[in-house]
Amino acid sequence: MKPILIVDDEAPIRALIRLTLERAGYTCDEAATGTEAADKIEANTYDLALLDIMLPGPDGYELLDYLRSVQTPVIFLTAKTAVADRVRGLHLGADDYITKPFEPTELVARVEAVLRRCGKAQGTLAAFDVVLDPAARRVTRGSTPLHLTPREFDLLEVLLRNRGIVLYREVLYERVWGLDAEYDSRTLDLHIQRLRKKLGWKNEIRTVFRVGYVLERGE
Structure with missing residues (x-):
């Protein structure tokens, strides 16, 4: 780019x-x-x-x-x-x-x-051993394809594009579910849990108490 x-x-x-x-x-x-x-x-x-x-x-x-x-x-x-x-x-x-x-x-x-x-979006996004291709809507871990739901994919993309930035729960929900969706913290938390499990990220997505979540930058 x-x-x-x-x-x-x-x-x-x-x-x-x-x-x-x-x-x-x-x-x-x-x-x-x-x-x-x-x-x-x-x-x-x-x-x-x-x-x-x-x-x-x-x-x-x-x-x-x-x-x-x-x-x-x-x-x-x-x-x-x-x-x-x-x-x-x-x-x-x-x-x-x-x-x-x-x-x-x-x-x-x-x-x-x-x-x-404008057709100028970034190419692949990566963190740790996971690579996300926004155009193809494909996620791989190492060389293994991962099967994410559309919401899980969108949630991961937001976290990757804001890596190292603490995101409020309400902001994450709005970015993934849309401006008109009624905020539901339990739904967001459930998707985060499922994403952690599918990606094998136990600590990479960190919970910030009473605020939201952040994807760690790592080394």
């Missing part, structure tokens, strides 16, 4: 985005101004750009036009109250938007969704 370009004039926000995406297995590049971003877009190819709208130099709207010409998908980063900015960005061709402040899990989910729609 090619890198994801993060364009924001606030260094702490760029650092948070970069840390979150790199933990999920992506590589990143950064720019603090519109001019710096334009130079990097001209010199490099990116799978996705995360653009703040208000930037020194060319703003996010101008960069959007440039990125569309090279067929790079764009997610806008906007202030929570800037509804007009979000609407304008979508009308101009942005693929999605994320409001500040944002949850790391939401950021990863939206990035994954846009990359899938």
Whole structure:
């Protein structure tokens, strides 16, 4: 995969985005101004750009036009109250938007969704001795295929894409069962138990008391 370009004039926000995406297995590049971003877009190819709208130099709207010409998908980063900015960005061709402040899990989910729609999703995901192929919806342990239910597969994919990040139970449930599903902690816990058994992961998926679960990073 090619890198994801993060364009924001606030260094702490760029650092948070970069840390979150790199933990999920992506590589990143950064720019603090519109001019710096334009130079990097001209010199490099990116799978996705995360653009703040208000930037020194060319703003996010101008960069959007440039990125569309090279067929790079764009997610806008906007202030929570800037509804007009979000609407304008979508009308101009942005693929999605994320409001500040944002949850790391939401950021990863939206990035994954846009990359899938654009045919630029990551290849295989791996942890310990397990490999998951999202496109083929296949999981192997060593050289042995594992038979997971659709929910178990989706749950494992979320854990792999957020490896090392503690995920709240409610977030996991929403990501796997959907926004409209009524939250059921017992159902989630049961699926985690079954997943541990099928994968042979007794300690790799760790329970975080009163919070949720985390897939350990290992060595």
